[in-house]
Amino acid sequence: MPTDHATQGGTAAVGFRSERGRIxxxxxxxxxxxxxxxxxLATAVPTIVADLGGFSSFxxxxxxxxxxxxxxVPIYAxxxxxxxxxxxIxxxxxxxxxxxxxCAFAWSMPALIAFRALQGLGAGAVQPMAITIAGDIYSVAERAKVQGYLASVWGxxxxxxxxxxxxxxxxxTWHWIFLVNxxxxxxAAVLLxxxxxxTVERRTHRIDWTGGLLLTVSVSLLLLALLEGGQxxxxxxxxxxxxxGVGSAAFVAFVLVERRAPEPVLPLWVLRRRLLRATALIAMGVGVVLMGVTTYVPTYLEALLGVTPLVSGLALAALxxxxxIAATVSGxxxxxxxxxxxxxxxxxxxxxxxTALAVTSRTASVLVVAACCFxxxxxxxxxxxxxxxAAQSSVGWGERGVVTGANMFSRAIGSAVGVAVLGALVNGLMRGADATSAPERFGDAATAVFTAVAVVAAALVLAALAMPRHDRPDVSAAPGGDDPTR
Incomplete structure (x- = not known):
């Protein structure tokens, strides 16, 4: 059924005139x-390391x-x-x-890492924009159903x-995991x-390139320090x-620039609103938990339990x-x-x-790990x-891209920092060995990772408690409109 929906907000207006089902x-x-x-990717890491080397770099x-x-993400948003x-998108x-x-034709671990960086630049636009478009054209009540369809893709x-x-x-060969994309x-491009x-009303705007550069330098140096420190x-x-030092200084400079920029790449008002601040912290914690599990569970199963990459992949698939399934019901x-x-x-x-995954990690079976992941x-x-x-529903069209981007940015930062910190923890415990040559030592490292993930998961309750108490969405709100849940 065709729809011609236009919502005024911020700096532009957008109209979608395609059938929403096809969109x-x-x-x-x-x-x-x-x-x-x-x-x-995670299931093929041991194979990639065996081919290219560089366990400490994976x-x-x-x-x-x-x-x-x-x-x-903030720049795209x-x-x-x-x-x-x-x-x-x-x-x-x-x-x-x-x-x-x-990536499919990478000849070394450094080359593969460099090409993964380019993949990440693409992902920074794809995922937030898909979520933002859904927020533009569907009401809060409709999003509960739409979320189920989008979640089925992950299923x-x-x-x-x-x-x-x-x-x-x-x-x-592992090269095919990239060619399948x-x-x-x-x-995706043809359908879109x-x-x-x-239709967008185009106006002149000033993109905050200085802020984007400072943010890139800051996060890059801090992750470099975390991943390479001790190695x-x-x-x-x-x-x-x-x-x-330089990473921290660049972050301080980024905050100062954002306070004065006419159109900041990451507006600080996003962190001043109670709901948006709380949901950003939740997203960051989700990123840590997600990457902590998906990065280390396959290697843990293959190195300690001796399962094949296919079996370890199916165990991780449970997560x-x-x-x-839960996202569909959550609506x-x-x-x-x-x-x-x-x-x-x-x-x-x-x-x-x-917690169950951490407690059973030294005696776990594939079925126990899969059940914990599920x-x-x-x-x-x-x-x-x-x-x-909740974050999307609290703003209109002109701010929804930034708010969605800020939430995705928080999750990505949580994932990146989480991988860096957990990687530093594992590398410190392994002391130069790899999972195959020192399985007992890696068992201790995996237990430490899963324990850290459990602590972060429990700490998320503090962020959730900071969300407003009375935040039942207004199901009568129009698609793309505001729902006052701030």
Whole structure:
């Protein structure tokens, strides 16, 4: 059924005149790009390391992707509120496709890490824009159903991604885990070009490039210090102190620039609003938990339990299968009891499952790990989806791109910093050995990682309690309109 919806907000107006069902199909395929990539790589890490070497460097495969994704999200979000969502998401798909192609032909670990950075730049546009477009054209009540459709993409990817990753690593070569992205990129671009009809009132704007540069320098140096400290150089070495010092100084300069910039890339008002501040902290914690589990569970299963990449992939798939199931149900729950109460229920499930994984890590079986991952996925689905929709529903079109971008930025920063900190923890405990040559030592390291994840999961309750108590969404709000849940 055609719709011609226009919402005034901020600096531009947008009208969507395609059938919303077809747009949803396009968004589902687009979401599949990130969903498949998020689930396919971890299962092939041991195989990649065996081929290219560099066990101590493999956390960079995730960190560099998350870093470039994180620092680009605010810039893309600001551009989307200026020139529209469609051109930004198409640029993201193009960069993601190019990065995937280069990754497939990487000849060394440093080259693969560099090409993953390009992939991350594409992902920084794709995922936030898909979520923002859905927020533009569907009401709060409709988003509960739409969330189920989008979550189903993660459910399919939860099985397809790890299965493909394990199968490619075991029976073909790891290069195929990147080549599989190319037809998905082509399909997503074609669908968006055909069905997403966007009209934007163009005006002159000043993009905060200085702020974006300072943010990139700051986060890059801090992650470099965390990942290489104790490995490439000592924690107290001049290199480490310089990276921490300059990174911190760049972050302070970024905050000062954002306070004065006419159109900041990451407006500080996002952190001054109670709801947005709380949901950003939740997103950051979700990022830490998600990457802590997806990065280390496959290696843990393959190194300590001796399972094949295919089996470890299926065990990890339980997490990304539980997430969409809970995300689908969460829509009905938060419409009845509110965003805050739904998130608190999810945190309880998440913390319990993470604790069980940590406690049983020295005696666990594949089935126990899979069960813990599935329960963690249920908890994440009840936390991440309601908190994001609560943030989106509190603003209009002109601010929704920035708010969605800030939430995605927080999750990406949490993921990147989480991988860096956990990687530093593992490297410190391994003392130069790898998981295959020193399985007992890696067992201790994995237990430490899962314990840290459980602590972060439990700490999320503090952020959820900071959300407003009376935050049941207004189901009568028009698509793209405001819902006062600040």
């Amino acid at each position: 949803l199909a396009a968004l589902m395929v687009t979401t599949g790009l990130i969903a498949i990539d998020a689930t396919i 956390p960079w495969l995730f960190s560099i992707y998350l870093l470039t994704q994180a620092v680009s 600001k551009l989307a509120d200026t020139v529209g969502r469609k051109p930004i 198409l640029i993201g798909i193009g960069l993601f496709a190019l990065g995937s192609l280069l 399919v990817s939860a099985v397809v991604g790890p299965t493909l990753g394990g199968a490619f690593a075991q029976f073909l 190319l037809p998905l990129c082509l399909a 070009l055909r069905f997403l009809d966007e 490439a150089w000592a924690w107290t070495s001049p290199q480490s102190l310089a990276a921490f 990304t299968l539980g997430w969409p 009905r729950i938060y419409l009845r009891i509110g965003f805050r109460s739904t998130a608190l229920i999810g945190i309880g499930v998440l913390a319990t499952a993470a 329960a963690m996925g249920l908890g994440l689905g009840l936390v991440a989806s309601p908190s994001l929709i």
